Amino acid sequence: MKTAAIEVTELNQEKMAKSALKAYFNIANAWQLSTPQQKVLLGVQADSTFFKYKKGDVKSLPHDTLERISYLLGIYKDLQILLPVTQAADQWVKKPNRAPLFGGKSALDRMMSGNVADLYVVRKYLDAERGGWG
Numbered sequence: 001m002k003t004a005a006i007e008v009t010e011l012n013q014e015k016m017a018k019s020a021l022k023a024y025f026n027i028a029n030a031w032q033l034s035t036p037q038q039k040v041l042l043g044v045q046a047d048s049t050f051f052k053y054k055k056g057d058v059k060s061l062p063h064d065t066l067e068r069i070s071y072l073l074g075i076y077k078d079l080q081i082l083l084p085v086t087q088a089a090d091q092w093v094k095k096p097n098r099a100p101l102f103g104g105k106s107a108l109d110r111m112m113s114g115n116v117a118d119l120y121v122v123r124k125y126l127d128a129e130r131g132g133w134g
Helices: 002-030 035-042 047-055 063-082 086-092 107-111 116-129
Strands: none
Touching (some): 002 047, 002 063, 035 063, 063 116
């Protein structure tokens, strides 16, 4: 019986990984991100790993990768709420921003540091802008 529980857990991890990556690549496409930008946001350095992920050839994802995708999903959701015109919401990440957090650069510039903390900061900024928990 213990084996069945492990199989279910592994199946759930695989489902979660595939779903998370599908959502991530849909956002990357909507934001028109280059492959190098996608790799940085996803926290992946190796081309082989990145293209495996892109094909959905994955059984599980590292916690760091899931955390990154979670923040990016939240950023995407916040933008859809704040800017209900899809094109404007999708373009926002690349536009210069005068908020002190961005110093005249875009949110994408901030997120391209490669640090999970910068994804978190952008997410919290947008949560606060929409009146959510900030």
